[in-house]
């Protein structure tokens with residue numbers, strides 16, 4: 546894709562993200578229709594479905610050859626990253642959306658022939674759009690953000706959900722205890738997209754989670770790489786953005802330091 550086409554796609558996608566944000570804001574004054582997916586904690590609203598359909602209609606109308614992987618399943622059965630592929634979470638943090646009307650985001654990542662190209666994580670209520678066009682730096686709204694600097698665990702604030710420091714089938718939870726004990730503190734926002742955006746902009750120094758789907762992390766993955774951070778699975782292995790996976794994102798040297806604690810004997814392969 547040539548540079549002019551990519552710029553046009555960037556501006557178009559950004560305008561759709563803002564438009565979708567306005568639809569969500571307007572929904573606050575009307576009653577939400579909430580249903581459960583697999584269990585009582587797995588919520589979905591008409592707004593999740595409506596916003597995904599909004600993007601699909603816009604994309605298919607303007608770019609009929611683009612493919613879309615969306616959480617609510619209205620997009621395509623995407624098997625690889627050939628051509629232009631959008632990975633969309635219409636609302637990341639649905640539980641917060643329902644309970645708080647705060648701490649949720651629209652997450653959109655765009656790849657072309659396997660390369661990360663565009664990312665948007667839009668915290669609708671705070672009016673914060675984290676975005677990038679690969680190679681041109683990370684932006685928060687109109688402001689260009691600096692690349693991430695090195696830090697150490699004792700000076701870090703880590704994004705970590707309490708689920709993972711209690712016995713669970715995904716990891717020996719004892720391995721994560723040093724993150725709690727040795728860092729300045731841990732935080733859990735209930736939205737992987739915002740947590741990844743916060744690592745990309747430096748509000749968090751690292752984020753560890755054991756179970757995400759492509760739509761939860763695709764845009765964040767692009768933002769973190771653009772910011773000069775490291776993103777891998779919890780074993781330090783490169784992530785396939787079309788797979789469910791654990792995710793471990795951090796400032797570069799911190800990534801190595803934490804990996805030595807949570808996955809002893811491995812070396813980083815994050816990018």
Ligand code: IPD
Nearest residue numbers: 636637638639640735736737761
């Ligand atoms: C969820 C959020 C949450 C993460 C879950 C995701 P959703 O996404 O990102 O932070 O821990 O694994 O499923 O369901 O609100 O889009």
Ligand code: CA
Nearest residue numbers: 634637638761
């Ligand atoms: Ca999500």
Ligand code: CA
Nearest residue numbers: 616634636637
């Ligand atoms: Ca979602």
